[in-house]
Amino acid sequence: MHAFRSHTCADLNKTHVDQTVRLSGWVHRVRDHGGVLFIDLRDHYGMTQVLCDPDSPVFSQVEAVRSEWCIRIDGSVKARDESLINSKLSTGEIEVYIRDIEVLGDAAELPLMVFGDQDYPEETRLRYRYLDLRREKLQRNMILRSDVVASIRKRMWDLDFREYQTPIITASSPEGARDFLVPSRQHPGKFYALPQAPQQFKQLIMVSGFDKYFQIAPCFRDEDPRADRSPTDFYQLDLEMSFVEQQDVFDTIQPVVGGIFEEFGGGRKVDQTWEQISYKDAALWYGTDKPDLRNPLKMQRVSDHFRDSGFAIFAKLLEQEGTEIRAIPAPTGGSRKFCDRMNAFAQKEGLPGMGYIFWRESDGEMEAAGPLAKNIGPERTEAIRQQLRLGVGDAAFFLGGKPAAFEKVAGKARVAIGDALKLTDQDRFAFAWIVDFPMYEADEETGKIDFSHNPFSMPQGGLAALEADPLSVLGYQYDLACNGYELISGAIRNHKPEIMFKAFELAGYGADEVTKRFGGMVNAFKYGAPPHGGCAAGIDRIVMLLADEANIREVIMFPMNQRAEDLMMAAPSEPMADQLMELGLRVIPQD
Numbered sequence: 001m002h003a004f005r006s007h008t009c010a011d012l013n014k015t016h017v018d019q020t021v022r023l024s025g026w027v028h029r030v031r032d033h034g035g036v037l038f039i040d041l042r043d044h045y046g047m048t049q050v051l052c053d054p055d056s057p058v059f060s061q062v063e064a065v066r067s068e069w070c071i072r073i074d075g076s077v078k079a080r081d082e083s084l085i086n087s088k089l090s091t092g093e094i095e096v097y098i099r100d101i102e103v104l105g106d107a108a109e110l111p112l113m114v115f116g117d118q119d120y121p122e123e124t125r126l127r128y129r130y131l132d133l134r135r136e137k138l139q140r141n142m143i144l145r146s147d148v149v150a151s152i153r154k155r156m157w158d159l160d161f162r163e164y165q166t167p168i169i170t171a172s173s174p175e176g177a178r179d180f181l182v183p184s185r186q187h188p189g190k191f192y193a194l195p196q197a198p199q200q201f202k203q204l205i206m207v208s209g210f211d212k213y214f215q216i217a218p219c220f221r222d223e224d225p226r227a228d229r230s231p232t233d234f235y236q237l238d239l240e241m242s243f244v245e246q247q248d249v250f251d252t253i254q255p256v257v258g259g260i261f262e263e264f265g266g267g268r269k270v271d272q273t274w275e276q277i278s279y280k281d282a283a284l285w286y287g288t289d290k291p292d293l294r295n296p297l298k299m300q301r302v303s304d305h306f307r308d309s310g311f312a313i314f315a316k317l318l319e320q321e322g323t324e325i326r327a328i329p330a331p332t333g334g335s336r337k338f339c340d341r342m343n344a345f346a347q348k349e350g351l352p353g354m355g356y357i358f359w360r361e362s363d364g365e366m367e368a369a370g371p372l373a374k375n376i377g378p379e380r381t382e383a384i385r386q387q388l389r390l391g392v393g394d395a396a397f398f399l400g401g402k403p404a405a406f407e408k409v410a411g412k413a414r415v416a417i418g419d420a421l422k423l424t425d426q427d428r429f430a431f432a433w434i435v436d437f438p439m440y441e442a443d444e445e446t447g448k449i450d451f452s453h454n455p456f457s458m459p460q461g462g463l464a465a466l467e468a469d470p471l472s473v474l475g476y477q478y479d480l481a482c483n484g485y486e487l488i489s490g491a492i493r494n495h496k497p498e499i500m501f502k503a504f505e506l507a508g509y510g511a512d513e514v515t516k517r518f519g520g521m522v523n524a525f526k527y528g529a530p531p532h533g534g535c536a537a538g539i540d541r542i543v544m545l546l547a548d549e550a551n552i553r554e555v556i557m558f559p560m561n562q563r564a565e566d567l568m569m570a571a572p573s574e575p576m577a578d579q580l581m582e583l584g585l586r587v588i589p590q591d
Contacts, residue, residue: 001022002022004022004024004072004104005022005023005024005072006021006022006023007021007022007023008023008043008044008045008046009023009025009041009042009043009045009046009047009048009091010043010045010046010047010048010090010091011045011046011091012048012077012091012094012096013090013091013093013094014079014093014094016077016094017077017078017079017094018076018077018078019076019077020074020075020076020077020099021074021075021076021077021096022072022073022074023041023043023048023050023072023073023075023096024043024070024071024072024073024104025041025042025043025048025070025071026041026042026043026068026069026070026071026114026134027039027040027041027042027065027066027067027068027069027070027071028040028041028042028047028067028114028115029067029115030065030066030067035053035054036051036052036053036054037051037052037053037059037062037063038050038051039051039052039062039065039098041071041073044139046089046090046091047089047091048089048091048094048095048096049086049089049091049095049096050073050075050095050096050097050098051095051096051097051098052097052098052101053097056097056098056099057099057100058098058099058100058101061101061103062098062101065101065103065106066106066107067107067110067113067114067115068107068110068114068131068134069103069105069106069107070103070104070105070106070107071101071102071103071104072101072102072104073096073098073100073101073102074098074099074100074101075096075097075098075099075100076096076097076099077094077095077096078094078095078096078097079093079094080092080093080094080095110131111124111127111128111131112124112125112128112131112132114131114134114135117137120132122553122561122562123561123567126553126559126560126561126566126567126568127567127568128568129557129558129568130568133557137554138554140547141543141547141549141554141555142555142557144264144543144546144547144555145539145543145555147264148260148264148539148542148543148546149216149235149539151259151260151263151264152216152237152256152260152539153216155255155256155259155260156214156237156239156256159212159252159256160212161212161213161214161239162210162212162213162214163213163214163215163216164205164210164213164215165215166195166198166201166202166205166215166217167195167201168194168195168218169182169192169194170192170193170194170195170201171192171193171517172191172193172517173193173195173196173197173199173200173517173518177196177221177222177223178221178222178223179193179194179196179220179221179222180193180194180220180221180222180232181193182194183583183584183585184583185582185583188583188584189584194220195219195220196219196220196221197217197219197236197238197536198215198217198219198238199454199456200456200518200520200521202215202238202239202240202534203240203456203493203495203521203532204520204521204524205240206240206241206242206493206529206530206532207495207524207525207527207528207529207530210242211241211242211243212239212240212241212242213238213239213240213241213534214237214238214239214240215237215238215239216235216236216237216238216539217235217236217237217238217536218233218234218235219233219234219235219236220232220233221233221234222564225560225562225563225564227550227551227552228485228541228544228551228552229552230540230552230553230556230559230560231560231562231563231564232560232564234538234539234540235538235539235540236536236537236538236539237256237536237537237539238534238536239252239253239534239535239536240532240533240534241532241533241534242530242531242532243530243531243532244492244531244532244533245492245531245533246435246476246478246492246533248533249478249490249492249533249534249535250274250276250433250478253480253488253535253537254274257431257480257487257488257537257542258270258272258274258431260542260546261429261545261546264546265429265546266546266548268427268428268429269425269427269428269429270428270429271293271428271429271430271431274431274432274433274480275293275431275432275433276432276433276435277291277432277433277434277435278434278435278436279434279435279436279437279438280436282432282434282481283403283407284299284300284301284326285298285299285300286298286299286411286414287299287407287408287409287410287411287412287413287414288407288408288411288484289434289437289479289481289486290434290479290481290484290485290486291411291432291434291481291484292415292418292424292430292481292483292484293430293431293432293481294418294424294425294426294428294430294483295414295415295418295419295423295424296418296423297328297329297330297414297417297418297423298329299326299327299328299410299414300326300327300329300387300388301324301325301326301327302325302326302327302384302387302388302398303318303323303324303325305325305376305380305383305384305387306318306325306376306380306398306400309375309376309377309380310375310376310377311355311372311375311376312375313355313400314355314398314400317400317401318400320402322402323400323401323402324400324401324403325398325399325400326398326399326400326403326406326410327384327387327388327396327397327398328354328396328397328398328399328410328413328414328417329388329389329390329394329395329396330342330394330395330396330397330417330421331390331393331394331421331423332393332394332421332423333358333394333395333417333420333421334358334359334360334392334393334394334395335358335395336358336369336370338358338395338420338421339356339358339370339395339397341420342354342356342397342413342416342417342420343356345413345416346399346409346413349409349412349413350409351399351406351409354397354398354399354413355370355371355372355397355398355399355400356370356372356395356396356397356398357369357370357372357373357381357384357385357395357396357398358370358394358395358396359385359390359391359392359393359394359395360392360393361392366391366392368381368382368385372398384396397413397417399413404444415484429482429483429545430482430483431480431481431482431487432480432481433478433479433480433481434478434479434480434481435477435478436460436474437452437453437474437475437477437478437479438452438453438471438472438473438474438475439451439452439453439457439459439470439473439474439475439477439503440452440470440471440473440506440507441471442471448508449470449471449506449507449508450507450508451507453475453477453491454475454477454489454491455503455504455507456491456493456494456500456521457475457476457477457491457492457493457494458475458476458491458492458493458494458495458499458533459473459474459475459476459494459499459503460473460474460475460476461473462496462499463496463498463499463502466499466502466503466506470506475491476491476492476533477489477490477491478490478491478535480535480537482545483545485541485544485545486538486541487537487538487541487542487545488535488536488537488538489535489536490533490534490535490536491533491534491535492531492532492533493531493532493533493534495525495529495530495531495532496525496529497522497525497526500514500522500525501514540552540555540556543555574587575587
């Protein structure tokens with residue numbers, strides 16, 4: 001017999017009755033039933049109930065074991081009584097009578113329990129992540145992640161893509177976040193960078209004549225953490241294709257991502273039609289460039305109804321340039337209680353509040369109620385109702401000002417209204433391509449022009465488009481949104497040096513600086529670069545959605561905490577003095 005096991009803890013059933021077996025695993029829990037000891041023995045594959053009665057020669061040894069001890073047992077398989085069968089376990093028809101036991105590894109007092117669903121502080125969970133990972137939910141999440149990655153690889157190979165690896169130590173590149181820098185011992189005073197993405201390398205692969213590339217790529221960005229973003233590193237499905245237009249990329253990646261959600265989505269509906277929405281429309285309708293389309297609500301401009309109206313706050317606001325009023329329809333939200341609740345929500349988000357109108361029945365007729373309705377009068381109120389297609393029992397909420405100041409809160413309010421009124425379909429994955437991103441944005445304080453998205457994207461209209469107002473230039477850039485999260489970002493690339501130099505010039509980068517920072521790619525484009533494009537899909541975020549988790553740390557094996565610390569491995573740590581000396585570095589203490 002094998003030294004540790006003849007079967008896993010998920011293998012045994014009635015066909016093994018009367019066999020002598022050997023199992024190894026962890027003590028999930030111990031129960032004493034009138035002197036008979038029952039142990040739920042757990043390994044990676046499942047659970048088997050083993051028991052020991054006082055007649056067993058090893059009863060005293062079994063009495064000593066505690067939760068999470070790692071043990072090996074030999075025993076005889078017996079069928080359970082019909083009334084005691086546990087249909088929730090694959091091994092629920094049998095139990096194993098212990099005849100011999102060996103403690104492979106005992107356990108100290110546990111800082112967190114593996115058995116059950118107790119909630120523990122994040123600090124405890126991350127410091128003892130190896131224990132946290134023994135819990136059923138996390139085991140399930142990590143298996144899901146592995147299966148998703150394997151399925152992605154197969155689907156990409158089936159589409160005639162091949163996987164190529166790109167460097168991990170490279171040069172700094174602007175990808176919208178801070179680099180992690182790596183000092184060079186052989187070149188004192190110079191630094192490598194961990195790649196924020198394999199952006200330049202995958203473009204160079206296309207220049208090298210490879211037609212289709214993909215990689216499950218690690219990416220490193222020194223970012224502030226969020227629930228859906230790691231503060232240090234993440235993995236993405238990175239792909240690039242030659243001789244393609246934007247739609248070709250969409251047509252390639254949709255069956256891959258859609259197929260993954262169908263395969264691992266647990267039966268939830270997966271949208272087959274992926275709408276294409278301009279960035280401008282997404283901001284107007286949803287207040288975000290990653291809308292949750294499970295929520296049917298669309299915001300609309302209603303400025304004209306308030307211009308020169310009796311509601312002085314909005315009327316005066318609209319006299320200022322660049323301001324507007326937007327409405328969020330709220331079907332079935334027509335009660336003062338609900339309206340006051342949403343007004344309080346806006347105040348918690350830092351706004352003075354949200355104006356509202358709700359429609360109710362009064363003396364057999366429809367009546368508009370609320371302070372706004374009284375101020376603007378029945379004619380304007382009725383025009384708003386008709387525009388928003390609302391009726392008795394419905395409401396509308398209003399926000400005004402410069403869109404940049406209220407758009408984010410409006411988007412949150414739309415989500416909160418959809419959830420509160422149960423309008424959002426929770427049993428669905430809804431996808432949309434966000435397209436036509438602006439190439440540039442202006443700093444509100446300085447007016448300085450800079451890239452708003454990927455700097456290596458092709459401007460729509462090519463070189464001629466760059467002769468116009470930079471803020472009017474759109475790029476062949478696109479994101480895929482799903483259920484309120486950005487899953488994919490990509491672009492058709494700028495493969496012409498003259499367009500690249502001009503694009504960077506508008507953002508304040510001279511030709512010398514572009515050549516210095518991106519010389520490898522600029523030089524490569526002088527030697528017959530093909531039109532190419534691609535995208536990258538966030539693996540962690542995809543698995544988070546499939547696992548129905550709200551925090552990305554639940555699907556990462558060893559995540560950092562909110563302060564970008566690894567509590568288990570004590571990172572980041574202070575370097576040794578001889579390490580700093582070897583690198584020619586000195587740490588300056590912070591005040």
